[in-house]
Amino acid sequence: MNYPVWQLGIPGGLLIAFIAVIHVFVSHFAVGGGAYLVLTERKAYRENDAALLSYVREHSKFFALLTVVFGAVTGVGIWITIGLVSPEATSSLIHTFVWGWAIEWVFFFVEIAAILIYAYNWDTLDKATHLKIGWIYFVAAWMSLAIINGILTYMLTPGTWLETKQFWDGFFNPTYWPSLVLRTLFAMALAGVFGLFTATDLDGAVREKTVRWAGRWLLIGMVLTPLAGIWYAAKLPAFAKQYFLELTSPQHTVRMVLACTTVAAVLALLAMIRPQWWRRPVLTLALLASFAALAGGEYLREFSRKPFAIANYIYANDVRVASVNEIADSGGMLKHAKWLREANGSLVDYGHQVYAMQCSNCHSISGYRALRTRVRGWDPQFAAAIVPSLHLTRGPMPEFAGDKQDAAALGTYLATLAPMTITIQSGNEAESGQEVFEMRCAMCHSIHGRMRPLSLAGGDVDAIVTMTNMLPDVNPQMPPFTGNDSERHALAVWLSAQK
Amino acid sequence: MNPLPIPAADPMPLPAPVWLLKSLLLLTFFLHVLFMSGMLGGAVVAVTSAIRGETDKKFAMLARRVVGILPVLMASTITLGVAALLFVQVLYGQMLYASSILMGVAWFALIPIVIVGYYGFYWASNKSSLRGLGLGVLLVFVVGLIFTNNMTLMLAPERWRAMYSAGAAGLHLNFDELSLVPRYLHMMLGSVAMGGLLVVILGLREKKIEVRAWLLRQGSLWFVVATAANIVVGFWFLMTLRSEVRDLFMGRSKVATALMIAGMLLPIGAIVHLVLGLSGKKADRQAMAGIGAAVLTVALMVGMRDIVRTGYLNPVFRAGEMAVSSQWGVIGLFFLLFVGGLVTLGWMVRKVAAASQQKA
Numbered sequence: 132m133n134y135p136v137w138q139l140g141i142p143g144g145l146l147i148a149f150i151a152v153i154h155v156f157v158s159h160f161a162v163g164g165g166a167y168l169v170l171t172e173r174k175a176y177r178e179n180d181a182a183l184l185s186y187v188r189e190h191s192k193f194f195a196l197l198t199v200v201f202g203a204v205t206g207v208g209i210w211i212t213i214g215l216v217s218p219e220a221t222s223s224l225i226h227t228f229v230w231g232w233a234i235e236w237v238f239f240f241v242e243i244a245a246i247l248i249y250a251y252n253w254d255t256l257d258k259a260t261h262l263k264i265g266w267i268y269f270v271a272a273w274m275s276l277a278i279i280n281g282i283l284t285y286m287l288t289p290g291t292w293l294e295t296k297q298f299w300d301g302f303f304n305p306t307y308w309p310s311l312v313l314r315t316l317f318a319m320a321l322a323g324v325f326g327l328f329t330a331t332d333l334d335g336a337v338r339e340k341t342v343r344w345a346g347r348w349l350l351i352g353m354v355l356t357p358l359a360g361i362w363y364a365a366k367l368p369a370f371a372k373q374y375f376l377e378l379t380s381p382q383h384t385v386r387m388v389l390a391c392t393t394v395a396a397v398l399a400l401l402a403m404i405r406p407q408w409w410r411r412p413v414l415t416l417a418l419l420a421s422f423a424a425l426a427g428g429e430y431l432r433e434f435s436r437k438p439f440a441i442a443n444y445i446y447a448n449d450v451r452v453a454s455v456n457e458i459a460d461s462g463g464m465l466k467h468a469k470w471l472r473e474a475n476g477s478l479v480d481y482g483h484q485v486y487a488m489q490c491s492n493c494h495s496i497s498g499y500r501a502l503r504t505r506v507r508g509w510d511p512q513f514a515a516a517i518v519p520s521l522h523l524t525r526g527p528m529p530e531f532a533g534d535k536q537d538a539a540a541l542g543t544y545l546a547t548l549a550p551m552t553i554t555i556q557s558g559n560e561a562e563s564g565q566e567v568f569e570m571r572c573a574m575c576h577s578i579h580g581r582m583r584p585l586s587l588a589g590g591d592v593d594a595i596v597t598m599t600n601m602l603p604d605v606n607p608q609m610p611p612f613t614g615n616d617s618e619r620h621a622l623a624v625w626l627s628a629q630k
Numbered sequence: 631m632n633p634l635p636i637p638a639a640d641p642m643p644l645p646a647p648v649w650l651l652k653s654l655l656l657l658t659f660f661l662h663v664l665f666m667s668g669m670l671g672g673a674v675v676a677v678t679s680a681i682r683g684e685t686d687k688k689f690a691m692l693a694r695r696v697v698g699i700l701p702v703l704m705a706s707t708i709t710l711g712v713a714a715l716l717f718v719q720v721l722y723g724q725m726l727y728a729s730s731i732l733m734g735v736a737w738f739a740l741i742p743i744v745i746v747g748y749y750g751f752y753w754a755s756n757k758s759s760l761r762g763l764g765l766g767v768l769l770v771f772v773v774g775l776i777f778t779n780n781m782t783l784m785l786a787p788e789r790w791r792a793m794y795s796a797g798a799a800g801l802h803l804n805f806d807e808l809s810l811v812p813r814y815l816h817m818m819l820g821s822v823a824m825g826g827l828l829v830v831i832l833g834l835r836e837k838k839i840e841v842r843a844w845l846l847r848q849g850s851l852w853f854v855v856a857t858a859a860n861i862v863v864g865f866w867f868l869m870t871l872r873s874e875v876r877d878l879f880m881g882r883s884k885v886a887t888a889l890m891i892a893g894m895l896l897p898i899g900a901i902v903h904l905v906l907g908l909s910g911k912k913a914d915r916q917a918m919a920g921i922g923a924a925v926l927t928v929a930l931m932v933g934m935r936d937i938v939r940t941g942y943l944n945p946v947f948r949a950g951e952m953a954v955s956s957q958w959g960v961i962g963l964f965f966l967l968f969v970g971g972l973v974t975l976g977w978m979v980r981k982v983a984a985a986s987q988q989k990a
Binding site: 133134135136137138139140146150196199200201203204205207208210211212214215218221222223225226227229230231232233234236237238239240241243244245247248252254255256257260264267271296298299451469470472473487 | 635636637638640641642643644645646651654701702705708709711712713715716717719720723724726727728730731732734735737738740741744745748749752790791794795798799800957959960961963964967968970971974975978979981982985986989
C-alpha cells in the first residue's frame with residue numbers, strides 16, 4: 132500500500148525464488164567447500180601426495196571464481212530483488228536487523244579477502260600459514276551463514292519477537308538451530324558434489340582417491356540432512372504443519388526432496404565403492420539431484436511461510452497484518468493505497484490495481500499460480516462476496532485489505548478473467564451438477580476429506596435447492612449462489628447423489 | 631490522496647542514532663568510491679594501454695599490471711558497496727525502494743551486468759583478453775549509469791506518480807533530471823583521474839628507475855587531464871542543481887561553501903604536486919602529496935554529495951525526524967567484531983606481503 136508495485140507480468144515471488152535458489156546453491160558450497168579445501172590440503176600434506184595437492188590448488192581457483200563473483204553478487208542480488216518485490220517487508224527486516232547484516236558484512240569481507248589470498252598464494256605462503264588462512268576463510272564463511280540464518284528463520288518463526296520486538300528474540304527464534312544444522316550439513320554435501328565436479332576429469336590414481344574422498348562428504352551430508360529436516364519440521368508453526376497434512380503441493384515436494392537426497396546418497400556410495408565408474412553423466416545426475424533437493428527444500432520453507440513474508444506480521448503481498456482492519460474499516464484502499472493511479476472511472480481498471488497491489492506478488496494471470504484457472508466462471512457479484520473471505524479458502528491466502536468498494540472492484544476485475552456459463556444438459560443433470568460444484572463451491576468445500584466436507588448424500592433435492600438461496604444467512608462469510616435455477620437443481624441432484 | 635506518494639516511515643524505529651548510521655554510510659561509501667574509481671579508472675587506462683601496447687611494449691606492460699589487480703579492486707568495490715547499500719537502505723529506504731521499483735528492470739539488471747563485467751575482468755586478468763577487458767569496462771560504465779539514475783530518482787518524488795501512471799513495468803529511467811548527465815560524467819571522469827593515481831601508485835612501488843619514472847608520468851598525465859576536464863564538468867553539475875541546493879554551496883551554508891571551495895582547491899593542489907613531481911626533485915614526496923590531496927578530495931565530494939541529497943529531500947523527507955531505539959548491545963558487538971575483522975585482515979595481508987618479499 133505504501134510502495135508502487137513492480138508489474139512485470141510474472142509474480143515477484145518467483146523472481147526472488149529464481150535468484151535465491153541459485154545463490155543458495157553456490158553460497159552453501161562456499162561454506163562447506165571451505166572446510167573441504169583445508170581438510171583436503173591437510174590430507175595432501177599428511178600423505179605427502181603431490182597430485183592431490185595439485186588438485187586442491189586447481190579446485191581452490193575454481194572455488195574462488197565461483198563463490199566470490201557469482202556467490203557474492205547473487206547474494207546482493209537477493210537484496211535488490213526483495214527490495215523491488217516486497218519493499219515493506221524488506222524495510223522492516225532492515226530496520227530490525229541492520230546490525231545483524233552489519234555483523235554478517237564483517238565476516239563477508241574477511242571471507243572474501245581470505246579466499247582470494249588462499250587461492251592465489253599457494254606458492255608464496257608457507258604451509259602452516261596457508262592452512263590457517265584456509266581455516267579463517269571457513270570460519271568466516273560459516274559465521275556469515277550463522278548470521279543470515281537468524282534473519283531468514285525469523286521470517287518464518289519470529290517467536291517471542293512479535294511481542295518484545297527485541298533483536299535477539301527474533302534472531303535466536305524457534306527454527307534457528309535446526310535450520311543452522313540443516314544448512315551446515317547440506318553445505319557439507321555440496322562441498323562433496325563440487326569436489327566431485329573438479330575431480331571427475333582428473334587422470335591417474337589421484338582421480339579415484341579424490342572421488343572417494345569427495346564422495347564421503349556427499350554421503351555424510353545427504354544422509355544426515357533429512358534427519359535435521361525432521362527436527363526443523365517439528366519446530367514449524369502450527370499453520371505450516373497443517374499445509375503438509377492438507378495440501379498436495381508440499382506433500383509432492385517432500386517426496387521429491389527425499390527422492391533426490393536418496394539418489395545423491397546412492398551416487399555418493401557409488402563414488403566411494405566404484406570410483407572408476409564415476410564419469411560425467413553420473414556427475415551430472417549428482418549435481419541435478421543436489422540442486423533439486425535444495426530447490427525443493429527452499430520451496431518448502433517458502434511455502435510454509437505463506438501467506439506471510441514475516442509470519443503473523445507482514446503478509447506475502449507486503450500488507451501489514453496489523454493494518455488490515457484499519458484499511459477495511461476506514462476508507463479502504465482509496466485512502467490507504469498511496470500509489471493508486473487516478474481513477475478513470477472504470478471499475479475494472481480500479482480492480483486491476485487492487486489485483487496488482489494485493490495478489491500479483493504470488494499470482495500471475497495465466498502463468499504461475501494462474502488466477503484465470505482459479506476464478507473460472509466467477510461473476511462480479513459472487514467474486515465481490517468471496518474476496519473478503521479468501522483467507523478462508525483452500526490454501527494459504529492473506530486477508531483481503533480493503534473495504535466493500537475495493538472488494539467489488541477486485542471482484543469485477545476477476546470476473547473478466549474467465550467468464551463461463553454452464554449449460555445444463557437435461558438428460559445428464561448429475562454431470563452438470565459436478566461442474567457447478569467445481570465452479571461455485573470447490574474453492575472452499577470438498578465432498579470428502581478435510582476441507583469443509585459437504586455431506587449432503589441422500590439429502591432432499593428440494594431442500595438443498597432452498598438452502599442455496601440463503602447461503603450468506605447460513606454463514607455470513609459465504610458468497611450468495613449466483614447461478615440460475617437449473618444450475619441450482621443440477622447441483623442439488625449431484626450433491627444428493629454423492630456418497 | 632497524498633499529493634506526493636512518499637511511503638510512510640517504517641513502524642520499527644531506527645536501530646541506531648542517525649549520526650552513527652550516517653557516519654557509517656559516508657565512511658563505507660567513501661571507501662567504496664576509492665576502490666570503485668580505482669577499478670573503473672584503472673580499467674579505462676588498461677584498455678587504452680592495451681590497444682597502444684600492440685605497438686609499444688611499455689604500454690602492454692602497464693595494461694598487464696593494471697589488469698592483474700582489477701579483480702581484487704572489483705571484489706573490494708562490491709564488498710564496500712554492500713555496506714553502503716545497507717546503511718543507505720536503513721536511512722533512506724522509503725525513497726530508495728520506491729525509485730528502485732519505478733526503474734525495476736534496470737535495477738534488477740544490475741545483477742547479471744555486474745556478474746558478467748566481473749567475469750570479464752577475470753577473463754582479462756587470467757587470459758589477458760582484451761575483449762574481456764573491454765566488456766568489463768563497458769558494463770561497469772553501465773552500472774554507474776544505473777546507479778546515477780536511481781540515486782537521483784530517489785530524490786525526485788515529484789516525478790514518481792506520473793512515471794508510475796505511464797507504466798508500472800519498471801521501465802523508467804531518470805533522464806529528465808537535468809543534473810543527471812553532468813553528475814554521471816563527474817563521477818566517471820573522477821574515476822578516470824583515480825585510475826591515473828593507481829598508475830602513480832604502481833610507479834611508486836616500481837624498483838627500476840626508468841620504468842618508475844614512466845609510470846609516474848603516465849599516471850600523472852591521466853590524472854591531470856581528467857581532473858582539469860572534471861573541474862569544468864563540476865561547474866556544469868553545480869549549475870544544473872536545483873537552485874535552493876546550489877545556493878547552499880554558494881554562500882547560504884558555511885559548511886557547504888567551505889567544502890565547495892576546498893573541493894576546488896584540493897584537486898588543483900593535487901595537479902600541482904603531481905606536475906612538480908614529474909619535473910623536479912623529491913618526486914616521491916610530491917606524488918604522495920598529490921595522492922593525499924586527491925583522496926581528501928574524494929572525501930569532500932562524498933560529503934558534498936550528502937549535502938545535495940539532504941538538500942533535495944529536505945522539503946519532503948528528513949532522516950533525522952525518524953524515531954530511534956538504539957540496539958546498543960548489538961552495535962557494540964558489531965564494533966567488536968569489526969575491529970576483530972580488521973585485525974584478521976591486517977594479519978593476512980601482512981603475512982602475504984612478508985612472504986612475497988621473502989620470495990622476491
